[in-house]
Amino acid sequence: MTAEGWHRLLQITGAALGVPAAAAGTFAAYQSYFSTDVTCQKLRNDIVSIMEKKVAPETKRSLLKKDVTEFDKLCGDADPEARIIFQAAITEHPADATHADASAGASPQRAPRDSLGVFGAPGSKDRYGWVAISRRQSGSWVPNFTGYAISDTSLPPAGTVLSAKIMLPVWSEPQSAANDPSKMHSRLPSGACVRVLATRGGSGRLWAEVAPASCS
Secondary structure, eight states: OOHHHHHHHHHHHHHHHHOGGGHHHHHHHHHHHHHHHHHHHHHHHHHHHHHTSOSOHHHHHHHHHHHHHHHHHHTTTTOHHHHHHHHHHTSSSGGGOOOTTOOTTSOOOOOSOSSOEETTOTTOOOOOEEEEEEEEETTEEEESEESSOOBTTBOOOTTOEEEESSOEEEESSOOOSSOOGGGEEEEEOTTOEEEEEEEEOOSSEEEEEEEEEOOO
C-alpha cells in the first residue's frame, strides 16, 4: 500500500475510534476505499497479464481497451505512472499516448515499437534509462523505490541498488511537468531492481539514471 493509502487508513481508523456515533459512516468510507483499492489492483494485474500475452498488437489493444479505460477512470489519478504505461499499450504507437498531464507541446515523433518492453529483459537493447525515484504528492515526497531513504535533500549515490515499489515508465531523459510519450521506451515492473548511475532533482519528481540490476 502507498504512503497515501496508509495515511487514509489511519484517518479512517482514528475516526472510528474517536467518534463512535459516526461508526456506520466510517465503515462505509472504509468499505468504499478498500473496494476501490482492490478493484485497482485487480485491474492493474489483469492489464499487465494481457500486455505480456504473445498475440498480435491489434488483438492486444482490443483486449486491453476496456480495462485500461476503467483503470484510467478509477485509478489513474492515484497511479499516474501506471496510467501512462497502460495508455501507451492501447495506442498504435507509444508516442501517441496521452494522459491528464500531457500538453499540446509534446513531440509528434512516433516510437518504432507497438508496445513497451520490460526494462533489462533478455534481448532488450535498453540497458539504461531514467526513472522517477520519488514524486511530490500533497506537499510530501512519496518514494517509488525501496533500498534508500530518498528525499529532495538525500538522493541515492551512484551504485545504490533500488527496488521498484510500483510499475514505472523508463524514459530516455527526465521529464518535465508534462510527459513526452515519445521519450518513454520501456517499463520497469514492480519489484524489479536497478542500479543508480546518476541522479537529478526536480520540482515534482526526483530522477535517477539507472541500469538493470540483480535483487540478490
